[in-house]
Amino acid sequence: MMRLGIIADDFTGATDIAGFLVANGLSTIQLNGVPDKDLQVQADAVVISLKSRSNPPDEAVAMSLQALDWLRERNCEQFFFKYCSTFDSTARGNIGPVTDALLDALGEELTVICPALPVNGRTIYNGYLFVNGVPLAESGMRHHPVTPMTDSNLMRLMEAQSRGKCGNVRSDDVAQGPEAVKSALEALKAQGMRYAVLDVLNSRDVATVGQAVAGMKLVTGGSGLADGMAKAWTDRLSDPEQAAAAGKPSGARPVVLSGSCSQMTNAQVAAYKEEAPACPVDVVRCLTDDDYADELFAWTRDQQGGDLAPLVFATTDPDTLGRIQRQYGAEQASAAVERTFGRLAKLLAEDGTDTFIVAGGETSGVVVQSLGVTGFHIGPQIAPGVPWVRAVDRPISLALKSGNFGGPRFFFDAQERQG
């Protein structure tokens, strides 16, 4: 029987949660997209990574239910819907519709909403989500190209995109420990709530909520909750180093591809291009020129072989991004940039590039899909939430970095931890 079956709404989110499970000693495998019916896997946890975060809600629901079916056939003890620690979604979804569909399919009445990840500055107080001490709607997330977050209240965000009522287990209860959280959840259920936002301020709260949800069939949230759950299972775990061995990076020809426009990625790109060869992506050419990716490929190949991997980046500041989106349309611009990265990654892989350091969840999704990698072994973490991963079916290593994760020198750190 498998312990935990996880459905992740993007690829960096999937490696993020898998990395925390492995760091706690759970053997974990990540499968990209819903796998074949007959695929056999042996692991404590399986993460199915989807690229469903910004699809139309009905598509996201259909993909998530397919993933759930696959996991149910493997008799998972618990199911986890992993979304972003900054609750990336719109009033249409997809967190609400997918959660509703999973609750219905599993015949459950209540689940938790817990995007907290204190180690990366995501905390929840009175149901409000904070990013490094700043309310979500005042953080860089208000400028997100696809899912701008303009409210910080998780109950309101959840109710706007779902069918039920959302309550809050406050930090006073969480501070009292797992039994108090369980009682608060029971009380919310008795009041007819379908979702309960769990306050989490620090690593002690992470451990508490991890224990408190042990009996729930379905939980939802970020990798902090999974970290807490894994810590509650330490009785049956293997050695973390052994759990990460299969995912250790093995490549020799790296490239950095950055399609995230987050504040942190902007800082990382700024630091890296000071010292490494770097090429900005021209969005107009992504929109209009079918051969543009070939040109970027030629440039990248010429720059490989030096001390630092070449960087190709679409990353830009909020003002420039706003101008591009007003002129060309946000969806069209995003899609064109993603297409270009997808094609570039494919050309690079065909030419022997074996190590991809990628910034941005959507960008990572398109890179992984265009490489056609079916799954990953999870390796050691470069930064909290960003492990090295190794393709199961070919000698390619990747670091898929969520937009806001890692420190300013992340691209250097990744290469230093390659050997």
Ligand SMILES: Nc1ncnc2c1ncn2[C@@H]1O[C@H](COP(=O)(O)OP(=O)(O)OP(=O)(O)O)[C@@H](O)[C@H]1O
């Ligand atoms: N210069 C640009 N102009 C328009 N769109 C861009 C530009 N640069 C990147 N994009 C698009 O912005 C989106 C960024 O999303 P992505 O998920 O890759 O990063 P992120 O949201 O910061 O990361 P995460 O989801 O991990 O937090 C992508 O669709 C990308 O193609």
Ligand SMILES: O=C(O)[C@@H](O)C(=O)CO
């Ligand atoms: O939870 C996070 O912040 C990340 O794993 C993520 O989902 C970014 O896309």
